[in-house]
Amino acid sequence: MTEADFIAALRALPLHDGAMVLxxxxxxxxxxxxxxxxxxxxxxxLAGDPPGDVAWKLMATNLSDLAAKGAAPVGAMLGYTLGxxxxxxAFVAGLGDACAALGCPLLGGDTIRVAGPRILSLxxxxxxxxxxxxxxxxxxxxxxxxxxxxxAGVGLAIAKGEPGPDMLLAAYRRPEPRLAEGRALxxxxxxxxxVSDGLLIDAARMAQASGLAVAIDLDAVPLSAEYRSARGQDxxxxxAAATAGDDYELLFALPDGECPPVAATRVGRFAGGHGLSxxxxxxxxxxxxxxxxxxxxxx
Amino acid sequence: MTEADFIAALRALPLHDGAMVLxxxxxxxxxxxxxxxxxxxxxxxLAGDPPGDVAWKLMATNLSDLAAKGAAPVGAMLGYTLGxxxxxxAFVAGLGDACAALGCPLLGGDTIRVAGPRILSLxxxxxxxxxxxxxxxxxxxxxxxxxxxxxAGVGLAIAKGEPGPDMLLAAYRRPEPRLAEGRALxxxxxxxxxVSDGLLIDAARMAQASGLAVAIDLDAVPLSAEYRSARGQDxxxxxAAATAGDDYELLFALPDGECPPVAATRVGRFAGGHGLSxxxxxxxxxxxxxxxxxxxxxx
Numbered sequence: 322m323t324e325a326d327f328i329a330a331l332r333a334l335p336l337h338d339g340a341m342v343l344x345x346x347x348x349x350x351x352x353x354x355x356x357x358x359x360x361x362x363x364x365x366x367l368a369g370d371p372p373g374d375v376a377w378k379l380m381a382t383n384l385s386d387l388a389a390k391g392a393a394p395v396g397a398m399l400g401y402t403l404g405x406x407x408x409x410x411a412f413v414a415g416l417g418d419a420c421a422a423l424g425c426p427l428l429g430g431d432t433i434r435v436a437g438p439r440i441l442s443l444x445x446x447x448x449x450x451x452x453x454x455x456x457x458x459x460x461x462x463x464x465x466x467x468x469x470x471x472x473a474g475v476g477l478a479i480a481k482g483e484p485g486p487d488m489l490l491a492a493y494r495r496p497e498p499r500l501a502e503g504r505a506l507x508x509x510x511x512x513x514x515x516v517s518d519g520l521l522i523d524a525a526r527m528a529q530a531s532g533l534a535v536a537i538d539l540d541a542v543p544l545s546a547e548y549r550s551a552r553g554q555d556x557x558x559x560x561a562a563a564t565a566g567d568d569y570e571l572l573f574a575l576p577d578g579e580c581p582p583v584a585a586t587r588v589g590r591f592a593g594g595h596g597l598s599x600x601x602x603x604x605x606x607x608x609x610x611x612x613x614x615x616x617x618x619x620x
Numbered sequence: 621m622t623e624a625d626f627i628a629a630l631r632a633l634p635l636h637d638g639a640m641v642l643x644x645x646x647x648x649x650x651x652x653x654x655x656x657x658x659x660x661x662x663x664x665x666l667a668g669d670p671p672g673d674v675a676w677k678l679m680a681t682n683l684s685d686l687a688a689k690g691a692a693p694v695g696a697m698l699g700y701t702l703g704x705x706x707x708x709x710a711f712v713a714g715l716g717d718a719c720a721a722l723g724c725p726l727l728g729g730d731t732i733r734v735a736g737p738r739i740l741s742l743x744x745x746x747x748x749x750x751x752x753x754x755x756x757x758x759x760x761x762x763x764x765x766x767x768x769x770x771x772a773g774v775g776l777a778i779a780k781g782e783p784g785p786d787m788l789l790a791a792y793r794r795p796e797p798r799l800a801e802g803r804a805l806x807x808x809x810x811x812x813x814x815v816s817d818g819l820l821i822d823a824a825r826m827a828q829a830s831g832l833a834v835a836i837d838l839d840a841v842p843l844s845a846e847y848r849s850a851r852g853q854d855x856x857x858x859x860a861a862a863t864a865g866d867d868y869e870l871l872f873a874l875p876d877g878e879c880p881p882v883a884a885t886r887v888g889r890f891a892g893g894h895g896l897s898x899x900x901x902x903x904x905x906x907x908x909x910x911x912x913x914x915x916x917x918x919x
Binding site: 328331335336337343347348350353355357360362399400402410413428434436444 | 737
């Protein structure tokens with residue numbers, strides 16, 4: 322089954338009201354927000370990535386989902402597969418760094434020992450004052466994104482051996498969840514989610530959840546100086562950035578003309594209808610076959 | 621690292637107060653109780669086990685931890701590794717059965733696709749009125765256990781090909797978390813936990829957490845008629861039952877002379893000191909090399 326088929330099948334099961342019909346990245350229990358992300362060796366991180374960075378990324382990807390709900394971290398439950406001694410020790414040290422730096426203490430968890438690629442899981446619990454869903458965008462709303470896009474995609478290539486600057490590698494291995502920005506946006510964003518699979522695919526998901534179409538201005542997609550230096554900034558380079566995963570920036574909708582309370586770039590606009598379109602100064606750009614990271618690609 | 625070493629290392633990290641210094645099977649956030657258990661193919665279930673039973677067991681093992689806290693289930697977050705179509709569909713159906721039968725709706729989760737043995741994870745959230753820890757036993761307290769012990773151990777042998785009755789196989793594949801009993805015991809048990817790794821090892825853990833010694837009366841260990849028929853009831857058979865895992869019964873401490881509000885059997889007694897001892901009508905019984913399921917055995 323594809324991930325979409327599987328989630329569709331789960332929708333037929335007894336669901337908690339707070340599951341938001343499994344259409345969002347987090348669940349709500351009163352003021353509490355819960356999210357769960359798993360990462361697997363060889364899929365979400367490379368076997369050669371430093372264990373401390375793997376721990377950081379596990380925590381950061383989950384906290385990014387909390388950030389997208391405007392939630393403050395409360396604690397996390399760790400699911401860990403024990404492996405070799407050196408990895409385990411370095412992982413714990415990195416997890417401690419992440420707990421301290423990102424303000425999310427450990428609540429508990431479970432460890433198992435099993436052969437095969439390591440699969441790590443975290444459930445992060447946060448607290449929010451308002452429910453911000455990905456489905457709240459309205460026709461005419463502007464689409465904004467924090468930070469820069471595509472850096473982690475180049476970072477992945479660097480982790481695999483391509484030469485390149487540490488900043489891009491760090492974007493892949495130690496993403497910074499936008500917790501402060503998420504809280505600042507909690508009361509103003511009409512819709513919000515994090516960019517984990519790629520700007521285009523995630524924007525398309527927000528549009529679909531909101532029952533709208535979205536048009537992305539490729540020229541507006543924010544690129545770092547390091548990205549431009551590594552990949553350039555032509556249409557192909559911009560399309561590559563907008564379809565790379567692992568950005569962990571916040572994507573949010575605001576009424577047209579409203580300025581966001583955090584540093585962000587306007588990258589698109591919602592309209593009635595459905596579907597994703599991309600344009601730049603040359604006109605409409607053809608959509609790539611894979612507009613983002615495909616969870617369903619067999620490894 | 622062993623599981624114990626790993627947990628000891630985690631204790632040096634920033635911990636939430638509700639983590640109870642990682643000494644218990646669940647975390648507390650106000651009235652909420654959170655627990656997380658992972659199960660892996662070839663370790664916690666057999667590759668040939670029916671997928672619906674795997675789903676049931678994943679839910680049941682987590683809810684057993686909630687039962688041990690006297691908590692009522694609120695919802696669960698699923699971590700799922702997608703595999704073949706038939707398994708995925710049967711798993712969803714079994715998960716639906718478990719959600720409905722055990723009163724725990726789905727809250728959300730994450731799916732990934734990765735090669736290697738399937739690892740499944742669940743975070744269950746419950747609500748409790750009082751914190752029941754495993755560390756509250758006092759000298760002189762009696763140790764009680766619900767249900768019968770050892771059935772799932774024989775069930776595992778049956779799942780591997782030994783002939784035997786369906787009841788024992790079901791004890792292994794579809795354990796029934798003692799949710800009603802847990803809630804009934806929440807206000808009276810001084811200490812409580814579930815028996816997941818074996819009666820002896822789990823009793824020793826309760827004693828250690830309480831800073832006490834515990835003596836188990838092997839003759840009192842409750843055996844089902846099916847167990848006795850399959851394994852007999854001599855010292856070796858009783859020791860096998862008391863060291864088999866997967867029972868998911870509740871183990872709890874009550875003041876001496878107090879009767880439990882649920883059906884249970886008195887199997888031991890706490891005293892000052894430390895360590896586990898086992899006796900029967902013939903006198904003290906030598907402890908087996910492995911008093912229960914060892915999480916740390918490499919597979």
